[in-house]
Amino acid sequence: MHENNTFLYEKPDRSFFLREDVTQVAKDLLGMLLVSGKNGVVTAGKILETEAYCGRGDKACHANGKRTPRTEVMYREGGVAYIYLCYGIHHLINIVTNVEGQADAVLIRALEPVEGIEVMRERRNFTKAKLASGPGTLTQAMDIKVSQTGTDLLGDEIWIAKSYEKDFEISEGTRIGVDYAGEDAFRPWRFIIKGNKLVSRPVRSDKRKSPVTTSEFH
DNA sequence: TCTAAGATGGGT
DNA sequence: CCCATCTTAGAA
Numbered sequence: 001m002h003e004n005n006t007f008l009y010e011k012p013d014r015s016f017f018l019r020e021d022v023t024q025v026a027k028d029l030l031g032m033l034l035v036s037g038k039n040g041v042v043t044a045g046k047i048l049e050t051e052a053y054c055g056r057g058d059k060a061c062h063a064n065g066k067r068t069p070r071t072e073v074m075y076r077e078g079g080v081a082y083i084y085l086c087y088g089i090h091h092l093i094n095i096v097t098n099v100e101g102q103a104d105a106v107l108i109r110a111l112e113p114v115e116g117i118e119v120m121r122e123r124r125n126f127t128k129a130k131l132a133s134g135p136g137t138l139t140q141a142m143d144i145k146v147s148q149t150g151t152d153l154l155g156d157e158i159w160i161a162k163s164y165e166k167d168f169e170i171s172e173g174t175r176i177g178v179d180y181a182g183e184d185a186f187r188p189w190r191f192i193i194k195g196n197k198l199v200s201r202p203v204r205s206d207k208r209k210s211p212v213t214t215s216e217f218h
Numbered sequence: 219t220c221t222a223a224g225a226t227g228g229g230t
Numbered sequence: 231c232c233c234a235t236c237t238t239a240g241a242a
Contacts, residue, residue: 051225060225062238070238088236090226107225129228136226146237177225200226 045111055103090136
């Protein structure tokens with residue numbers, strides 16, 4: 001435990017999450033912290049890897065063209081969590097962005113453990129594998145569950161904290177596991193801290209068939 | 219009601 | 231490569 005861990009509680013303003021360009025929020029989240037404080041047990045990790053999903057015209061996004069009980073939370077005002085169960089086993093956490101009615105979100109895919117590392121190890125059953133290098137493993141390490149979907153990320157259960165370490169470059173590539181999305185699978189909307197070894201896997205890049213580039217997105 | 223598929227992970 | 235595991239969405 002750090003003697004001074006006030007940095008864990010330096011939260012961004014709501015406006016950080018309300019921005020229109022979800023790819024920009026996904027890039028800005030790199031280097032920031034995801035913190036879990038349920039029951040007073042604080043665990044935190046630096047965000048190393050993110051993916052952007054857009055509710056309008058992106059077939060990889062759960063909310064694209066539909067509004068269902070599961071995706072309803074994605075239509076809320078930015079700054080809440082969208083957590084869902086994947087393959088019946090894994091709890092995946094997204095940061096909802098944009099204004100109310102626009103269903104955009106950023107999937108958190110890898111963390112570098114920063115605080116509460118022993119607790120994380122225990123929750124991960126002392127695995128030999130990395131503690132939080134995948135969207136399903138990081139939620140296990142931080143004890144984040146689907147039951148917490150809708151949690152306000154400016155609250156004290158799960159939150160995002162600023163980091164002032166931004167001395168890194170960003171690599172972009174295609175998103176993982178969205179081959180079913182046709183040409184949208186080629187959008188370069190996965191972002192990692194360049195060269196970081198704790199990401200879930202290396203970046204792939206195939207811009208040939210992408211309908212848009214990051215810079216074209218609005 | 220029924221069922222196929224899924225934004226994965228860990229082991230072989 | 232294999233498959234555990236179960237919710238969800240969409241069809242019937």
